[in-house]
Amino acid sequence: MALNLEKTVKDWIDADPNGDGLTAYLEVxxxxxxxxxxxxxxxxxxxxxxxxxxxxxxxxxxxxxQAAQLATGQVLPRLLDLDLLDSIAAVTVESVIDFPDPGPPPQPRYQITIQLDAATQ
Structure with missing residues (x-):
């Protein structure tokens, strides 16, 4: 069975013991x-x-x-620990950018782009 890496990342963020109720979704x-x-x-x-x-x-x-602080202070460190999972060999951060949603209504948003190296079997 193929590993769904989007769901893996979602579950990892949701399980953060320091997450303070922050929830991840696969769509808005x-x-x-x-x-x-x-x-x-x-x-x-x-x-x-x-x-x-x-x-x-x-x-x-x-x-x-708030988006910047949440992205760099909480989510980014959690993403960098994804390689603690057996299926993830490495995590590379490609970028961290201010990426506001133009809306409507407009909403502040930061985007972290990562590349994973994962085993599929």
């Missing part, structure tokens, strides 16, 4: 919380025994400052 929820995270595969490669997806992790909050 219809009833948006004030702060939340979305996970989306945006590229990568599939090989016979490994997967190297590029994943966009978007951190949404009430202000740009």
């Amino acid at each position: 929820p219809a009833d948006r919380p004030q702060r939340f995270v979305t996970i989306e595969r945006v590229g990568g490669r599939e090989l016979e025994y490994s997967s190297r997806p590029t994943i966009a992790v978007q951190v949404w909050a009430e202000t740009r400052w």
Whole structure:
């Protein structure tokens, strides 16, 4: 059975003991919380025994400052620990950017792009 790495990242963020109730979603929820995270595969490669997806992790909050603090202070350190999972060999952070959602309504958002190196079997 193939490993769904988007769900793996979502579950990892949701299980953060320091997460303070922060929830990750695989798509933007219809009833948006004030702060939340979305996970989306945006590229990568599939090989016979490994997967190297590029994943966009978007951190949404009430202000740009809150989105930046949440992204760099809480979510990014958690993502860097993904290699503690048996199926993940490495995590590479490709970028951390201010990426506001133009709306409507507009909402502050930061995006962290990571590449995973994972075993598929």
